[in-house]
Amino acid sequence: MPSYKRALSAVATASLISTGLVAGSAIAPAHAAPAAPSAAKLPIPGLPELPGLPGLPGLPELPGLPGLPSPSTPPALSLETIPGLGEVLKLTKPLFAMLPIDLQKLLSFDVSWLCDGSLITLPAGADPWQFVPTEAQQGCQVAAKVTTTVLGFLPLEMITSAIQLPGAEASAPKVKTAATVTGVAKVGQVLTGTAPTWEDSGVTTTYQWLRSGVPIPGATTETYTVAPEDGQKALTFRATGTKGELSTVSTAEVTPALGDAPTAIGAPTLGGAAVVGRTLSVNPGTWSGTGTVQFAYQWMRGSEEIFGETGSTYVVRGADAGQQVWAAVAATRVGYEPGRASTDPVQVAKVGTTVTVGLAKKKVAKGAKGVLKIRLGADGLTPAGTVTVLNRGKAIKKYVVRASDNGRKSVTLPKLKPGKHKLRAVYAGSSTTAGSRSAVVVLTVLKKK
Structure with a gap:
């Protein structure tokens, strides 16, 4: 009693x-x-x-x-x-x-x-x-x-x-049916909290929305628009029933998903000259939605990421010569999935090269073979590839200059007839280097051994 x-x-x-x-x-x-x-x-x-x-x-x-x-x-x-x-x-x-x-x-x-x-x-x-x-x-x-x-x-x-x-x-109000939350739990969407029903009469119900257990200022009605800062955090609808000096709480919790990613209304673009040693820059373009957007970049060579190059500018390297370079852009806004877009690729010009040749001996005896010294040069890289030796414009021999040769190679010419031979080296170029031709050197083959 x-x-x-x-x-x-x-x-x-x-x-x-x-x-x-x-x-x-x-x-x-x-x-x-x-x-x-x-x-x-x-x-x-x-x-x-x-x-x-x-x-x-x-x-x-x-x-x-x-x-x-x-x-x-x-x-x-x-x-x-x-x-x-x-x-x-x-x-x-x-x-x-x-x-x-x-x-x-x-x-x-x-x-x-x-x-x-x-x-x-x-x-x-x-x-x-x-x-x-x-x-x-x-x-x-x-x-x-x-x-x-x-x-x-x-x-x-x-x-x-x-x-x-x-x-x-006196006893606290008893919950008959618990509070619930309806609506799409996603940033930017409206959620509606449904008040609990009480077994007691005369119960006054008040509301509060909480983010990660902390009351959200001003969020004291049954409806709430999910804010960007709510994305992927515990969002709670709390209904408090009060009768006299006693109260009871009924809650419902959801975890809103991030909002839809912004989209590029104006595509990102590249500026600058696509030449080895020059600087390219990214204009991130314009994006949908409101609020501050943060941009992240990744420079690409063909389909491969260029390691460590994540700034808005990029100095073109020798390895880019002859390749397509472009930038991937990620647009992030608090509470939303990141938006992604990319610039159009630009073709980086091949690196110009030089070929110089010299003779070990300008004169050789009849039946002897001359030795031609070939030197390839290029800014920022070591050229490699095929060099063709011409005699009076006619190819007499092809030689391969490897990267391990560091652009230098001495080759033995085939036996030539006695007389003067106008020799020239032609470098075919590679995927990164442009072709080039050397000046003419004269090899004299004596009539006597």
Whole structure:
């Protein structure tokens, strides 16, 4: 049984509310006639004259029915334990010791039970002198009203002092159906929190959205537009039901996905000369959406990433000569997937080369072979490839210069006829280097051995 504090004594005495004079009173109602001498007798039809009636000591005689005297023992509420639901409240009958015993036997009592002054309806057949409080009487002050009547006297109404019953034990609101969140959980989309339903009535519900457990300022309604900073973080809809000083929380949680990636409205472009040693730069273009966009770059040679080149500018290398170079651009905005685009590729010009030749000996004996020294040159790289030796414009031999030769190679010419031979070296070039021709050198083959 809930604990409580008793407002009044468990034994409550009655106050008298009479439609006539209260016994022992020296004041008559305003309409009453002057009191008759105390020795006078008031005849009551149908009643024998009894000693002390109606001229009871201290009871003034009236032209009409007299009032009942004050009871020697007023009605009172009593109980054996502290008051509460299910405990029997007992009402003692009033005693009128000043009335003759024969008249006391004629007394009748009408009992009513009151809750905060309102009539309590008792079950049919219930004992009117006791009452068992139910939930309907939680927290109210219970009193009893006893109306005493007897033929020949005005009715006497008495109301006991009240006993305070304990109220319902306070408890936090109970959730009937939990809060939910609907909508697309994605940055830029609107989420709607549905309030829980409560088993209790009179519950006030307030709302708060939280990001990673921290309240979001101003987000205190049932709808919320997912902000960029909410992407891939725990977003909670919290509904708090309050009744009195107690409250209960019901929550629903979602993890919003990142928003759609921005798209390049104006494609990125390259600026600068695509020549070894020169600098290329990226213009990232224009992108959809609002808010600050951060750009990241990756320079590419053909289909391969150029390691470490992630800035907005790039100095063209020798390895790029003859290759296509372009830049991949990633556009990132907080809370959104990264957008991707790329520049058109540019063809890097091949590196120019030089070929120089020299003879080990300008004259050789008949039947001997001459030796030609070939030197290839290129800015920023070591050229390699095929060199063709021409004699008076006609190819007489092809030689391969490898990268390991570092651009230098001595070759033995085939046997040539006696006479003067105008020799020239022609470099065919490679994927990164342009071809070139040497100047003419003259080899003399003597007629004698």
